[in-house]
Amino acid sequence: MHAADPNISQSAARIRQLDEAAVNRIAAGEVVERPASAVKELVENAIDAGARRIDVTVADGGKTLIRVEDDGSGIPAEDLPLALSRHATSKIDGSDLLNILTFGFRGEALASLGAVGRLSITSRVAGREGARIEVSGGRIGGVTPAASGQGTVVELRDLFYATPARLKFLRSDRAEMQAVTDVVKRLAMAEPYVRVTLSEAGDRPRELFRAEAETGAPVDALRRRLRAVLGREFVENAIPLDAEREGLHLTGFAALPTYSRGAAVQQYLFVNGRPVRDKLLVGALRAAYMDFLSRDRHPAAVLFIDCDPTLVDVNVHPAKTEVRFRDPGTARGLIVSGLRHALADAGHRASTTVAAETLGAFQTPSEAPRVYQMDMASRPRPAPMPAQTGFAAPQAEFSTPSARVDLAEHAPEAEALPLGAARAQVHQNYVISQTEDGIVIVDQHAAHERLVYERLKRQMAENGVRAQALLVPEIVEIGAEVGRLLDVADDLARLGLVIEPFGAGAVAVRETPAVLGQVDCTALLRDILDELTDGEETTALGARIDAILSRVACHGSVRSGRQMRPEEMNALLREMEATPHSGQCNHGRPTYVELKLSDIERLFGRR
Structure with missing residues (x-):
C-alpha cells in the first residue's frame, strides 16, 4: 500500500498551470546541474556572439561567483529583458531545428540561471551605449545605463540560492572547480582561434588556465x-x-x-x-x-x-x-x-614517454657523507675476476650477469636505420642496438610476439576465418531480440559463426570459428547481442578471435632465454621497422626503448 503523496491534493487532483517562476526553476534543473553547467552555457553564448577573447572568473568552485566576460557582438539594451525570457534566442527562428550551426539554440540558459541565482548582464553593442539588467530568483529588474566595453559581462552570484535543496547535492569546492576547469578546456580545444582564460577569485586570486588565440592553418x-x-x-x-x-x-x-x-x-x-x-x-x-x-x-x-x-x-x-x-x-x-x-x-613508433620513464627508473647514488680510506675498517680485498675481463667484483655478493656480445660486421648503414644495428644480447631477452645518436633496447619476446600476431591477422584477412561445422546444430533461445542477431548473420558468417532462424525467438548455430575450439554458443551469442543493443555493431566475436590469435602468437614467438645470433637480431629489427604497430606488444606495453646519447651522457653527469 502506497502512502499518500503530500504534494497532491487527494480530494481534488486537478490539473493546474504552473507559474513562470516554478517553470523556470524546473527547467534550470535540466540545464544547470552544477556550476560547470552554468560556465558551459555562458562560454558557449560568448563563442556564438563571435568573441575572440573570453575571460572566466569563479569563486568557491562557482558556487558564489561565476563571471564570463567577452568581446563579442553584445546585446542591445532593448533586448536585455527578452534575453532573460525562456525560449528567447537570436540563433534560430524556429523554422528548422535540424540545420543548427551554433552552440546554443534553445534560449533557456539565461532564464534558468536567473531563476536559481542572482544574475546580472552588462553589455554594449558597437557604436551604442552600454546597459545593465539584473534578475534575482526569477524577479527581473529594469534596464539601466552602464559603462562597458564592447561585448558582454555576465555575472552569476549565489548559484542555487533560490533552490537551497540543490546546494546539498554539490560536491566540494575543489571538485566543482575541477569540473569547471574541464569544461573550459574542452571549449578551448573546440575554438583554437579564441583566447580563453580561467581565474579563481578570492583572498588569493590566481590564473588557473590560459590559452592564447592561435593563428595559421x-x-x-x-x-x-x-x-x-x-x-x-x-x-x-x-x-x-x-x-x-x-x-x-x-x-x-x-x-x-x-x-x-x-x-x-x-x-x-x-x-x-x-x-x-x-x-x-x-x-x-x-x-x-x-x-x-x-x-x-x-x-x-x-x-x-x-x-x-x-x-x-x-x-x-x-x-x-x-x-x-x-x-x-x-x-x-x-x-x-x-x-x-x-x-x-605510425609504423613501429612508440611514445617518447617510454624513454623518459626508463631514465626515471635509473637509480643514481644517493648523497651520503664521504668516507675516506683512512676511516674504513680493514677488510680483505675482494678476489678479482678472471684477468681477461678487466673487471673486479666480489664473487659472494654479485652473480655474473647473463650477457653475450656477438658483434656483427660493422655496418654504418644499419646504424642510420630507425632501430639501428644489433650489438649485443643481454639476459637472453634484450637486444641492444646502436643508432647514430643513441641506443635501442628491444624486448625480443614482446617484439616478436607482435610481429607474429600481425602476420596471423594478415593471413586471416586474406584467407578468411575457417569455420568448423557442428555435428548437431546447437539451438539457442534468444527471445524477442532474435531479429537483431539475424540482421548481422552475414557479418557473423564472415567470421566463421553461421546461424539460422529456428522457430520463434531462437537460432540454430551450425558452424563456429575453428580457432576458438570448444565454444559456449549461448554465452557468445548473448555477448554479441548485448554489444548490438549498446552500440548497433558487434566486436565481441572478432575480439575473441583476435585474443586467440594473440595467444597463438605468444606461444609461437621467440621465447625469453633463447640466444640469438647477430643476423637474427638484425632481422628482428628490420621486420619491426617494416611492420605497423610493432612499437607495442599485444597488451599495449612498449617493445623497445630508445635512449639518445644526450640522455645517457646526462645520466653520467656529462651534461
Whole structure:
C-alpha cells in the first residue's frame, strides 16, 4: 500500500498551470546541474556572439561567483529583458531545428540561471551605449545605463540560492572547480582561434588556465592549442587524423597506444565543434584501440567529426552533450577505420614517454657523507675476476650477469636505420642496438610476439576465418531480440559463426570459428547481442578471435632465454621497422626503448 503523496491534493487532483517562476526553476534543473553547467552555457553564448577573447572568473568552485566576460557582438539594451525570457534566442527562428550551426539554440540558459541565482548582464553593442539588467530568483529588474566595453559581462552570484535543496547535492569546492576547469578546456580545444582564460577569485586570486588565440592553418592551430591544454607530451606522442566517409569528416589527434592512460581522462569528442559525451563515439574509440591495449588501459584522443547539421540531431538533451547521428554505423565505422589506418601509418613508433620513464627508473647514488680510506675498517680485498675481463667484483655478493656480445660486421648503414644495428644480447631477452645518436633496447619476446600476431591477422584477412561445422546444430533461445542477431548473420558468417532462424525467438548455430575450439554458443551469442543493443555493431566475436590469435602468437614467438645470433637480431629489427604497430606488444606495453646519447651522457653527469 502506497502512502499518500503530500504534494497532491487527494480530494481534488486537478490539473493546474504552473507559474513562470516554478517553470523556470524546473527547467534550470535540466540545464544547470552544477556550476560547470552554468560556465558551459555562458562560454558557449560568448563563442556564438563571435568573441575572440573570453575571460572566466569563479569563486568557491562557482558556487558564489561565476563571471564570463567577452568581446563579442553584445546585446542591445532593448533586448536585455527578452534575453532573460525562456525560449528567447537570436540563433534560430524556429523554422528548422535540424540545420543548427551554433552552440546554443534553445534560449533557456539565461532564464534558468536567473531563476536559481542572482544574475546580472552588462553589455554594449558597437557604436551604442552600454546597459545593465539584473534578475534575482526569477524577479527581473529594469534596464539601466552602464559603462562597458564592447561585448558582454555576465555575472552569476549565489548559484542555487533560490533552490537551497540543490546546494546539498554539490560536491566540494575543489571538485566543482575541477569540473569547471574541464569544461573550459574542452571549449578551448573546440575554438583554437579564441583566447580563453580561467581565474579563481578570492583572498588569493590566481590564473588557473590560459590559452592564447592561435593563428595559421587549422591543423597547426589545433596542435598548438592541444599543447597548451593537454601538454607537450600528448602532442609529441599523438598522430594527426584526416578521414572521410559518406559526408562525415574526422580530424583531430590520437595518441600512440604506448601513451595510454589508466582512466578515460584524456578522451575528448566533438561533433561540429560541440563537445559531447556520446556512448557510441566512446565505444568506437575503444574498439579502434582494442587490438593494442589491455582492458585496464584507456586511449587518449581528441576527435572532431564535422558533417552537415542535418545528419546529426543535437536537440537530444537540454544540456546538449548528447547527439544522435542519422546513420550511427557510419560514424562508428569512420572512427574505427580512421584511427586504425592512422595507427598503422605510425609504423613501429612508440611514445617518447617510454624513454623518459626508463631514465626515471635509473637509480643514481644517493648523497651520503664521504668516507675516506683512512676511516674504513680493514677488510680483505675482494678476489678479482678472471684477468681477461678487466673487471673486479666480489664473487659472494654479485652473480655474473647473463650477457653475450656477438658483434656483427660493422655496418654504418644499419646504424642510420630507425632501430639501428644489433650489438649485443643481454639476459637472453634484450637486444641492444646502436643508432647514430643513441641506443635501442628491444624486448625480443614482446617484439616478436607482435610481429607474429600481425602476420596471423594478415593471413586471416586474406584467407578468411575457417569455420568448423557442428555435428548437431546447437539451438539457442534468444527471445524477442532474435531479429537483431539475424540482421548481422552475414557479418557473423564472415567470421566463421553461421546461424539460422529456428522457430520463434531462437537460432540454430551450425558452424563456429575453428580457432576458438570448444565454444559456449549461448554465452557468445548473448555477448554479441548485448554489444548490438549498446552500440548497433558487434566486436565481441572478432575480439575473441583476435585474443586467440594473440595467444597463438605468444606461444609461437621467440621465447625469453633463447640466444640469438647477430643476423637474427638484425632481422628482428628490420621486420619491426617494416611492420605497423610493432612499437607495442599485444597488451599495449612498449617493445623497445630508445635512449639518445644526450640522455645517457646526462645520466653520467656529462651534461
